[in-house]
Each structure stands twice: as structure tokens, then as C-alpha cells.
Amino acid sequence: MTSPPPRVTEPDPSAARAPGxxxxxxxxxxxxxxxxxxxxxxxxxxxxxxxxxxxxTVRYVSAR
Ligand SMILES: [Zn+2]
Structure with missing residues (x-):
């Protein structure tokens, strides 16, 4: 939560768990x-x- 996000070229860790x-x-x-x-x-x-x-509990949030 407190760690800064990596560059956007780095995939989210969740991507590695969900090939396809x-x-x-x-x-x-x-x-x-x-x-x-x-x-x-x-x-x-x-x-x-x-x-x-x-x-x-939020299920969907509009980008704007
Ligand atoms: Zn993002």
C-alpha cells in the first residue's frame, strides 16, 4: 500500500497468475x-x- 507503483511497463503481479x-x-x-x-x-x-x-465492496468504478 505504501510502496510506489512500478513503471507502467511492468505488468501487474496478477497478470502472471492469469495467463490468457x-x-x-x-x-x-x-x-x-x-x-x-x-x-x-x-x-x-x-x-x-x-x-x-x-x-x-465496490464492483465497478467509472474512469471518470
Ligand atoms: Zn493500473
Whole structure:
């Protein structure tokens, strides 16, 4: 949570766990597990502020 995100060229760790289900993060375009926990198309670094703001129960958040 406190560690800074790596460069967007680095895939999200979730991508390595889901070969064949990798797609660009909706936030930063880094390769990430497209249908990860809750079906969120966000890498963990984009997900953290969303969770902090809306809570972990949020299922989908518009980019804007
Ligand atoms: Zn991202």
C-alpha cells in the first residue's frame, strides 16, 4: 500500500497468475489480470486508491 507503483511497463503481479486473461489496466494500461478479483480491470496500484475511497465492496468504478 505504501510502496510506489512500478513503471507502467511492468505488468501487474496478477497478470502472471492469469495467463490468457491479461489485458490493459483501465487506469494506467499496464498488463494486468483483466478479470481479477471482483472483475475489476485495474491493476493493484490503480485499485488501492479506489478501495480507499469507496471500500473493497465496490464492483465497478467509472474512469471518470
Ligand atoms: Zn493500473
Amino acid at each position: 486473461l491479461v489485458g490493459p489496466c483501465a487506469g494506467c494500461q499496464r498488463p494486468t489480470h483483466k478479470y481479477g478479483a471482483g472483475g475489476r480491470p485495474l491493476c493493484q496500484w490503480c485499485m488501492d486508491p479506489v478501495v480507499a475511497r469507496y471500500g473493497s
